[in-house]
Amino acid sequence: MALIHNHNCAPLDRLVTIVAYYEASCDHEVQPKSCALPHIELSPDVLDDAKNCLRNILAAHEHRDGPRVFTLLRPLTEHHILRERILTQEVLETLIKLFDAVIGEPRGNFGQAMDGLNCLLQCEYTRQTLVGQLGANLLNSNVSRLSRILKVDDPCLLIAALRMVLTLARIPDARARAVCSVVKPRIRELARQDERLVGLLAVQILLSLCDPNDQGQLNIRDAHVRANLSNALARLNPERHYSADGHSRNVDPGEQILRHIFGLDATELSEPQRKLIGELKLAVQKGNPRERTEATMTLLKLCETETIRTHLREIDLLDVFVDQLLRKGSALLAAYALVICLKYGDMKESIKDNDNLPRHIVGMLTLDYFDDAVGHVEGFQIFGDFMQHADLRKKIMHYNITEVLNSKIGKGKLKEIRTGLITLDIFRSFDRDGPWTRELVAKSLEYLQNPLWKVQRTGVMILFVLAWTKHGVAAISPRIHEVVQMLLPEGYLPIPASSTSPNEGQTQSAATSSEASDARLPTPDTPPRPPSCMLGPAYALRILAQNKILRDCTRGTMQYANLKHLYLSGTLVDETDTSPWRVRTPSRADVFSMLDKMIKAVDEELSEDGLMLIGDTVLPHTLNWNRLVTLLRNRAMAATTIIPSLLGVSALSILSIIVFTPIYLSAGVYSFCGKVLSRYHVYHSLENLRHPGSHEGVSASGGHDENILSGGSGGGSSQGFETMLTQGGGDTQSRTRATNEK
Numbered sequence: 067m068a069l070i071h072n073h074n075c076a077p078l079d080r081l082v083t084i085v086a087y088y089e090a091s092c093d094h095e096v097q098p099k100s101c102a103l104p105h106i107e108l109s110p111d112v113l114d115d116a117k118n119c120l121r122n123i124l125a126a127h128e129h130r131d132g133p134r135v136f137t138l139l140r141p142l143t144e145h146h147i148l149r150e151r152i153l154t155q156e157v158l159e160t161l162i163k164l165f166d167a168v169i170g171e172p173r174g175n176f177g178q179a180m181d182g183l184n185c186l187l188q189c190e191y192t193r194q195t196l197v198g199q200l201g202a203n204l205l206n207s208n209v210s211r212l213s214r215i216l217k218v219d220d221p222c223l224l225i226a227a228l229r230m231v232l233t234l235a236r237i238p239d240a241r242a243r244a245v246c247s248v249v250k251p252r253i254r255e256l257a258r259q260d261e262r263l264v265g266l267l268a269v270q271i272l273l274s275l276c277d278p279n280d281q282g283q284l285n286i287r288d289a290h291v292r293a294n295l296s297n298a299l300a301r302l303n304p305e306r307h308y309s310a311d312g313h314s315r316n317v318d319p320g321e322q323i324l325r326h327i328f329g330l331d332a333t334e335l336s337e338p339q340r341k342l343i344g345e346l347k348l349a350v351q352k353g354n355p356r357e358r359t360e361a362t363m364t365l366l367k368l369c370e371t372e373t374i375r376t377h378l379r380e381i382d383l384l385d386v387f388v389d390q391l392l393r394k395g396s397a398l399l400a401a402y403a404l405v406i407c408l409k410y411g412d413m414k415e416s417i418k419d420n421d422n423l424p425r426h427i428v429g430m431l432t433l434d435y436f437d438d439a440v441g442h443v444e445g446f447q448i449f450g451d452f453m454q455h456a457d458l459r460k461k462i463m464h465y466n467i468t469e470v471l472n473s474k475i476g477k478g479k480l481k482e483i484r485t486g487l488i489t490l491d492i493f494r495s496f497d498r499d500g501p502w503t504r505e506l507v508a509k510s511l512e513y514l515q516n517p518l519w520k521v522q523r524t525g526v527m528i529l530f531v532l533a534w535t536k537h538g539v540a541a542i543s544p545r546i547h548e549v550v551q552m553l554l555p556e557g558y559l560p561i562p563a564s565s566t567s568p569n570e571g572q573t574q575s576a577a578t579s580s581e582a583s584d585a586r587l588p589t590p591d592t593p594p595r596p597p598s599c600m601l602g603p604a605y606a607l608r609i610l611a612q613n614k615i616l617r618d619c620t621r622g623t624m625q626y627a628n629l630k631h632l633y634l635s636g637t638l639v640d641e642t643d644t645s646p647w648r649v650r651t652p653s654r655a656d657v658f659s660m661l662d663k664m665i666k667a668v669d670e671e672l673s674e675d676g677l678m679l680i681g682d683t684v685l686p687h688t689l690n691w692n693r694l695v696t697l698l699r700n701r702a703m704a705a706t707t708i709i710p711s712l713l714g715v716s717a718l719s720i721l722s723i724i725v726f727t728p729i730y731l732s733a734g735v736y737s738f739c740g741k742v743l744s745r746y747h748v749y750h751s752l753e754n755l756r757h758p759g760s761h762e763g764v765s766a767s768g769g770h771d772e773n774i775l776s777g778g779s780g781g782g783s784s785q786g787f788e789t790m791l792t793q794g795g796g797d798t799q800s801r802t803r804a805t806n807e808k
Contacts, residue, residue: 084116085141085148113151120152124160136175136182143189153192162199169204169214176218180226187233200234201245212245216252221264228256228267235274236320246275258290269294273320289357292345296364298324328364330371340377343368347383355395362399366406375412384416391426394435398448401430402440405451414455424461427452432470434485446488453492467493468505475506475531476513476524483531494537503541506532511548514602519652522602530609533616542610543619549610550625552603553638553661555594594632594640601652604660611667620668633661 123135142148168179186192200212207214212234215227231253235246253275256268269291285291302321325331329339349361365383368374378384384407390400404423407413417423427449430436436445453459467489474486493502506528513525529549532538610616620626632638639657665671 081116081119081135081138084113085138113147117152117154117157121157121160124157124164136178139182140185143185143192149189149191155195158186158192158195162196166204166211169211176223177226180215180223180230184230184233187230187237193237197234197237197239197242197245201241201248210245210248212249213252216249221262224256224264225267228264228271232267232271232274235271243275246271250275254285257294258285258288265290265294266297269298270320273298273323276320276323287345289349292342292349293357293360295324295327296346296360299328299364299367302367328368329374330368332371332373335373335377343374343377344381347381347386350383350390351386358396359399362403366403369407369410369413372412375410379413379416384413385420388417388420388423388426391423391430391435394433397430397435398438398445399440401427401436401445401448401452402443405448408451408455418455418457424458424465427462428465428467428470431485431489432473434481437481437485446492449489450492450495453496459496468502468509471502471506472509472524472528475528478523478527483527487531487535498537503532503535503537507538507541507545511545514549514552514606515599516602517596517599519598519601526602526606526609529606533610533613539613539615542616546607546610546616546619547623547625549603549606550620550623550629553595553600553607553629554625554632594638596640596642597654597657598651600639600657601660604657604664608660608664608667611664617668617670626668630665633665 120135142153165179165183168175183196186196201210203210204214212231216224216231218224218227231246231249234242250272253268253271257265257272259265302324327339328342329335332339335343343365346361346365349357350365353361365378369378384404387400387403387407390396404417408417431449436449438445440448453462471486471490474482474489477483490502490506494500510525510528510532513521513528516522516525529542532542607620611620629638638661639654641654
C-alpha cells in the first residue's frame with residue numbers, strides 16, 4: 067500500500083503495483099474469471115492517478131515503457147473495477163495511436179502489441195471501440211489498420227496477427243465480419259501458400275467467415291488448403307460439440323462448417339463430400355510423404371463416423387492401405403492405419419478377409435519396416451497390435467516365422483538381434499510354450515554341422531543370443547550334448563539324447579562325471595574331423611559356458627569326458643592342416659586355441675568375464691594371410707635352390723641374373739628411346755629452316771629452336787646449331803651443307 071500511495075514512485079511501477087494488488091484478490095485456481103473486491107478498496111484518486119499514468123505512457127510513443135504496458139492489458143480487462151476506471155474511451159484512443167506507431171515499423175514490439183489487442187477484443191467492454199478502429203483507414207492512407215497489420219512477412223509476427231484476426235472473426239457481430247471481409251484475399255493467399263501454423267490459422271479464419279450456404283470459397287481441391295483443413299479437423303474436440311447427454315452444443319460456427327465440409331454429422335454423404343474423400347484417397351496413393359501422412363490421419367479421423375466408414379469400405383480404402391505395406395516409405399503408416407481400423411467392427415472383417423495382409427506383415431518384419439515409429443507409437447507396438455487378433459496371428463504363423471528369426475539373429479548385427487528378440491517376445495506373449503525357441507535351437511545345430519565357418523557363425527550367434535534368455539537356456543540344455551558330439555569323430559561313443567531337464571542336469575552332473583571317468587574309452591572307428599568343422603562347435607561351447615546351467619550340463623555329459631581325453635592325447639583334431647590357399651578357413655592352430663579356451667571355460671579354470679559381447683565382435687575372425695605369405699616365401703626359396711641344381715650352375719649366378727636382368731633391359735630401352743627422340747627433334751628443326759613462317763610442332767626443341775626461329779643471324783647461335791647438326795650424324799651434316807649453300 068505504501069508503494070501505491072507513493073507519488074515519487076515511477077508511474078509504471080505504481081501501475082504494476084495496483085494491478086498486482088487486484089490480482090492478489092482473485093482466486094484463479096477456483097474461479098479464474100471471478101475476482102472479489104480487495105480487503106481495502108483503493109480510493110478513486112488512486113485509480114484516476116493510475117489512468118493518467120497509463121495515458122501519459124501511451125502518449126509518448128518513443129517512451130521505453132510503452133511496449134511494457136501491452137503485458138498489463140490482460141489483467142486490466144479481467145477486473146471490472148480496473149476496466150471501468152482505467153480503460154476509458156480516452157485511454158483506448160491513445161492506445162490506438164501507439165498501435166499505429168508499432169504497426170508502421172513492425173519490430174520486436176509487434177507481437178506484444180498483437181497479444182494486447184487480442185486481449186482487448188476478447189473483452190466485451192473494449193471490443194466495440196476497437197472493431198471500428200481496426201476497420202478504419204490509417205492516417206493519410208487508403209489502407210485499413212487490419213490490412214496493414216497482415217502485410218508483415220515474418221512468420222512469428224504473422225502468427226500473432228492471425229491469432230488476433232481469428233478472435234475478431236469469431237465475434238458474433240456484423241461489424242466485425244465486415245471488417246474481416248476486407249482482408250479475405252490476403253487470408254486465402256496465406257491458406258494456399260503455407261501448411262504450417264500460419265496456414266492453419268488462415269483456414270480457421272476462413273471457416274469462421276464462411277457462409278454455411280456457400281462453401282466454395284475454400285477451394286478444397288487445392289492441396290495446401292486441404293492439408294490445412296485436415297490439421298483443423300485433427301484439432302476438433304468431440305467433447306466440445308456434444309454434451310454429456312449426447313445433445314449438440316453451441317460451438318463456433320467455423321467448427322460447424324468444418325464438420326459439414328467433411329460430413330461428420332451427415333446421415334448420407336453429398337457429392338462434394340464424396341469428392342473430398344476421393345481426393346484424400348488419391349493423396350494416400352500417389353501423394354508425397356507429407357501429403358500421404360496428412361491424408362491418412364484425416365481419413366482415420368473421419369472413420370469415427372459410421373456413415374463415412376461405410377463409404378470408405380465402398381471405395382476400397384482398406385485395400386489401398388494393404389497395398390501401401392509393400393513400400394518402405396508408407397508401410398508403417400499404412401500398418402498404423404490398419405490397426406486403428408481394426409478397432410471398428412464393421413471394418414475388422416474386411417481387413418481380415420484380405421489374403422495379402424499376413425504376407426505383407428511378414429515382409430515388413432523381414433525388411434525391418436517395424437524398426438521405426440509413427441509419432442509416439444513404436445513400430446513393434448503396431449506389430450503387437452496386429453498379433454492381438456487370433457485369426458490374423460494364425461495366418462501369420464503359416465509363413466515360417468522361424469526362418470525370419472533365423473535371418474535376423476544369425477546376422478549378428480545389433481539392430482537385427484534386437485528385431486529378432488522383440489519379435490520372439492511378442493510371439494511368446496501369446497503362447498509361452500510355442501515352438502519358436504526350440505526351432506531356433508534346432509536350426510542353429512544344423513548350421514554348426516556345416517563344414518563352412520561362415521555358416522557355423524550363424525549357428526554360434528543364434529545360440530549366443532538365446533543363452534541370454536530363460537526360455538533359450540531351457541531349450542538349449544537338453545541338446546547341448548549334440549554340440550559336444552560334433553567335436554568327436556563320427557560314430558565315436560554314440561549315446562542317446564538325454565531327456566533330463568536343466569534342473570535335473572544340475573543335480574546329476576557329479577554322478578555322470580564319475581561314471582564317465584570310470585568308463586573305458588573305445589577307439590574311434592573313423593578318423594578325426596577336419597579343423598574346418600570344429601571351430602564353430604568349440605566356440606559355441608565356450609560362450610555357452612558363461613551360463614551356469616549350461617556349463618553344468620556340458621560338464622555332465624559323457625561326450626565331454628571323451629572330448630577331454632582325446633584332446634589331451636592329441637588325437638582329437640585331424641593331423642591334415644587346412645590348405646594355405648584357404649585363408650578364410652580355420653586351421654589346426656585356430657581349433658587348438660579355441661579348444662583350450664573352451665575346456666578351461668567349462669571347467670571354470672579361466673574367467674571369461676566380458677566375453678559375451680553383443681553383436682559380431684563375439685565371433686573370432688579367421689583370416690590367415692600369414693599362411694599364404696609363408697607358402698609364397700617357401701615356394702620362392704625352393705625355386706632359387708632347385709632350378710640351379712637342375713641346370714648345373716651355382717645359385718649365386720641364377721640370383722645375379724634375376725637381379726640384373728631388369729636393370730640391363732631398362733637401360734637398353736632408355737637408350738633406344740633417346741635416339742628416336744633425337745632424330746625426331748632434328749627432323750623438325752630442318753623443316754623449320756625450310757619453312758620459316760611455320761611454327762607448328764616446335765615447342766619441344768628448347769632454346770636452340772627459339773634461336774633458329776628468331777632469325778638465326780647471330781654468330782653464336784649459328785655455330786651452336788652447326789655443332790648440334792654435326793653431332794647428329796653424316797646424313798644430317800650433308801643436308802645442312804646443302805641448305806647453307808642455297
